[in-house]
Structures are given as C-alpha cells and as structure tokens.
Amino acid sequence: MKRVVITGAGTINALGHSVSETFAAMREGVCGIGPLDVRDVDRLQIKIGGQVKGFEAEGRYNRQQMSLYDRFTQFTLAAAREAIEQSGLVFNGELAVRSGVVLGTAGGGVSTWDDNYRAVYEEGKNRVHPFVVPKLMNNAAASHVSMEWNLKGPSYTVSTACASSNHAMAQAFAMVRSGMAPAMITGGSESMLCFGGVKAWEGLRVMSRDACRPFSANRNGMVQGEGAGIFVFEEYEHARARGAEILCEVAGFSMTSDASDIVMPSKNGAARAISGALADARIAGSDVGYINAHGTGTAANDKTECAAVADVFGAHADRLMISSTKSMHGHLIGGTGAVELLACIMALRDGVIAPTIGYQEPDPECALDVVPNEARDAKVDVVLSNAFAFGGMNAVIALRNI
Incomplete structure (x- = not known):
C-alpha cells in the first residue's frame, strides 16, 4: 500500500474565492450566509443561503464554454x-495516462434543469439548447476537468447526497493507495441555489429561515450553500521525489x-463509519484532536452525531474539539465534505480550529466541545471529517500531519 498526501487545494464558496480567503474567513468566524439573490425569491419561504457572490462566469469562460458549463461545473473548474x-x-506522458478525476455532486446541473423546465413549461417553448444534456449531467464537471488538464485515467462522479464528496475523495484515496494512479483530482461541487433547488428543499421542512446554528439548543434547521472544493491526492514518494509541498497525509x-x-440518521451507522476510519488509518481514538462534524443544524442530525462520537471515543470525547463550518458557509449538499x-487542513497546518458560529444555548444532547463562536489555536496531529447523508450513506475521512 502506498501513502497518500494532499499537494494542492482549491475552493470557491460563500466565504471566499480561494483557499486563503476561506481560511481567513474561518479564522474570523465570518458568516457567509445571507439573503438569496435568485429569480422569484419572493415566492420562496426560505430566502437565505450560503451563496457565492462576485463570481463572474462571463469573464472566465467564452461563449462556447458557457453553453456547456452549468454553475456547478464553473465552480469546479475554478x-x-x-x-x-x-x-x-x-x-x-505516463502521468496523464494513469491519473484521473473522481468528484462528488448530489444534483449536478440543477440550474440548467431549472432554466429549461421554465423554458418548456412556463414559456411554452418547444426546443431547448442542444447541449442541455451534457451541461446538466452529473459527470459534466469531472469530464471537463479531465479534458482541461489532460487526465486520461479513471474519471467519474459519485452521487450519494450529502456524502458525495467524502465518498469521491475516499475512492480517489483508494486508487492512489493501491498504486492504480499516481495522482487523482478529487473533491466535489454543488449549485442548487436556484428557485427549483430551494423550493425542493423547502418541502422537507428541515430548513432554517434565519441562521444555521449547529449543536445549539435553539437550532431550527439547515441552510443551503453552494461552491466547490478540489484537491490533488498524490502518492507520497511521487510527491517527495519532485519536491512538492505536502499539505497533509490522507490516512x-x-x-x-x-x-x-x-432521511433519519442512525447513531450506529455513523459510529461504525467513524470507527472504521480509525481502524483503516491505524489510528487510536485518543490521537484524534479535532473532528469536522457533519453538523447540519437539524435536531436529529446533531444529537445523533454527538451520540455516535461519544460512543466511539468514550472518555476521550470530552477532550475532542468538534465543530461545524456549515454554520459559516452553509450546507453544500454533495460538495459539502x-x-x-x-x-481539517487548516487545523493540521496552521493549528487553527474553525468555530461553530451562531451557537447560543447549550444542548444536553450535544454536550461536546463544539468550539463555539470563536476559532481556537490548538495543535492537532490527527483529524476526522464526517459526512452522513440522506439514504443512510456515511463516509468518514482521516487526515494527519506528515
């Protein structure tokens, strides 16, 4: 088995258009959630989201590309x-032939679906653009990444609701660890913040109208976000031989x-995923210093996740830091992990634990150190990232310093 490291990171989300901007916002506990700017917002009950502002696709992509790139693909490529x-x-050469792309998304081209349903059903048009299918398909972003950077190895998309990105990154990790690929581009993206995307989530009655407050007793639901996070997973010796900067190790x-x-989460399923990640990484629970929680801000998810963490870590759970950055950037659904x-990378590299902002009232069923409201300086060497999705799909990734 090969060791796997992260040698590149990129993002665009409600907190920033780059990793450095996002880190700065997380350190300051910035809230990227605000009023939605979408068509027909007055018809929505939920009018807030972690929307990416100031992203001008027209200046980045030409007319032909715009006909092929849904917003989730635009985010991914950036x-x-x-x-x-x-x-x-x-x-x-050989690196291109063997390297590939595995990305996660739950909805794919939701904005394209929304626009074209309007054209056909509301405006009465009988034709849509000939590239609607390749624009909205879930694998569009992965395909365009492979074409843009000449990646000819295994490339595909994983769609497991809110665990999509973690599943995708786990698959990419497994490919590099097995020696199947020397490097993989992985992560995920989502852009559901259009009228139809928000309206669909309204139907679940799990959305907050004012804020995302994970683990707080007065939490009242999740808030959608949008954006992308992309990483380069690379075989350790390959990275070391070329003198690459290593951000951390995927363990x-x-x-x-x-x-x-x-839709209802299971404590046992979550606990088995957490325990399994520790076992796969050959890490003792007592070595874990921080967990980035799934932490959606719904009553069911937060207490179930805290119970699972308590079960797995026992007495060490009281010494663990666990926070939900969804309180800042919203829930990116398939791109959230x-x-x-x-x-997690910021915690390992910079010794800064991102906070759970919006925390107001302790909840006895979430009685862990949730790093409330303010970032914390702390040295940690092992961290976990949790993702627990609708459909009972769970994926946990372990990272460590190298």
Whole structure:
C-alpha cells in the first residue's frame, strides 16, 4: 500500500474565492450566509443561503464554454485550477495516462434543469439548447476537468447526497493507495441555489429561515450553500521525489450504510463509519484532536452525531474539539465534505480550529466541545471529517500531519 498526501487545494464558496480567503474567513468566524439573490425569491419561504457572490462566469469562460458549463461545473473548474497550480503537477506522458478525476455532486446541473423546465413549461417553448444534456449531467464537471488538464485515467462522479464528496475523495484515496494512479483530482461541487433547488428543499421542512446554528439548543434547521472544493491526492514518494509541498497525509477512510431510513440518521451507522476510519488509518481514538462534524443544524442530525462520537471515543470525547463550518458557509449538499476538508487542513497546518458560529444555548444532547463562536489555536496531529447523508450513506475521512 502506498501513502497518500494532499499537494494542492482549491475552493470557491460563500466565504471566499480561494483557499486563503476561506481560511481567513474561518479564522474570523465570518458568516457567509445571507439573503438569496435568485429569480422569484419572493415566492420562496426560505430566502437565505450560503451563496457565492462576485463570481463572474462571463469573464472566465467564452461563449462556447458557457453553453456547456452549468454553475456547478464553473465552480469546479475554478477550484481545480487553484489546486492543480498549487500542486505544480503537469499531466503529460505516463502521468496523464494513469491519473484521473473522481468528484462528488448530489444534483449536478440543477440550474440548467431549472432554466429549461421554465423554458418548456412556463414559456411554452418547444426546443431547448442542444447541449442541455451534457451541461446538466452529473459527470459534466469531472469530464471537463479531465479534458482541461489532460487526465486520461479513471474519471467519474459519485452521487450519494450529502456524502458525495467524502465518498469521491475516499475512492480517489483508494486508487492512489493501491498504486492504480499516481495522482487523482478529487473533491466535489454543488449549485442548487436556484428557485427549483430551494423550493425542493423547502418541502422537507428541515430548513432554517434565519441562521444555521449547529449543536445549539435553539437550532431550527439547515441552510443551503453552494461552491466547490478540489484537491490533488498524490502518492507520497511521487510527491517527495519532485519536491512538492505536502499539505497533509490522507490516512484512512470508511464508508457505511444505515440500511434503516431514507432521511433519519442512525447513531450506529455513523459510529461504525467513524470507527472504521480509525481502524483503516491505524489510528487510536485518543490521537484524534479535532473532528469536522457533519453538523447540519437539524435536531436529529446533531444529537445523533454527538451520540455516535461519544460512543466511539468514550472518555476521550470530552477532550475532542468538534465543530461545524456549515454554520459559516452553509450546507453544500454533495460538495459539502470537500469544502469542510479545508477546515481539517487548516487545523493540521496552521493549528487553527474553525468555530461553530451562531451557537447560543447549550444542548444536553450535544454536550461536546463544539468550539463555539470563536476559532481556537490548538495543535492537532490527527483529524476526522464526517459526512452522513440522506439514504443512510456515511463516509468518514482521516487526515494527519506528515
């Protein structure tokens, strides 16, 4: 088995258009959630979200590209450029042939779906653009990344609701660890903040109208976000031989299924995923210093996740720091695990633990150190990133300093 490291990171989300901007916002506990700027927002009950502001696609992409790139693809390509440029990798020859892309998204081209349903059903048009299908398909972003950077190895998209990015990164990790690929581009993206995307989530009655307050007793639901997080996973010796800057090591992962309910989370399923990641990484629970929680801000998720952490870590749970950055950037659905991995990298590299902002009232069922409201300086060497999705799909990734 090969060791796997991260040599590049890129992002665009409600907190920033780059990793450095995102880190700065996380350190300051900035809230990227605000009023939505979407068509027909007055018809929505939920009018807030972690929306990416100031992103001008027209200046980045030409007319032909715009006909092919849904907003989730645009985000992916922007984040991928930052990550690949930081890594210093140039994909040609054997490296190009063996390297690939595994990305996560839950909805794919939701904005494209929304626009074209309007055209057909509301405006009465009988034709849509000939590139609607390649624009909205879930694998569009992965395909365009592979074409843009000449990646000819295994490339595909994973769609497991809110665990999509963690599942995708776990798959990329497994490919590099096994020797199947020397490097993989991985992460995820989502852009559901359009009228239809928000309206669909309204139907679940799990959305907050004012703020995302994970673990706080007065929490009242989740808040959607959008954006992308992209990483370069590379075989350790390959990275070391070329003198690459190494951000951290990907140590292990685990994936489980609750096999119980389509929307209600399971403590046992989450606990098995956490325990499995520790076992795969050969890490003792007492070595973990920080967990980036799934932490959606719903009553069911937060207490279930805290119970799972308490079960797995026992007495050490009281010494663990666990925070939810969804309180700042919103829930990016299929892209959320990728953006949240940035908080894990920041904890390892910079010794800064991103806070859970909006925390107001202690909840006896969430009685862990949730790093309330303000970032904390702390040295940690091992961190976990949790993702627990609708459908009972769980994926946990372990990272450590190298």
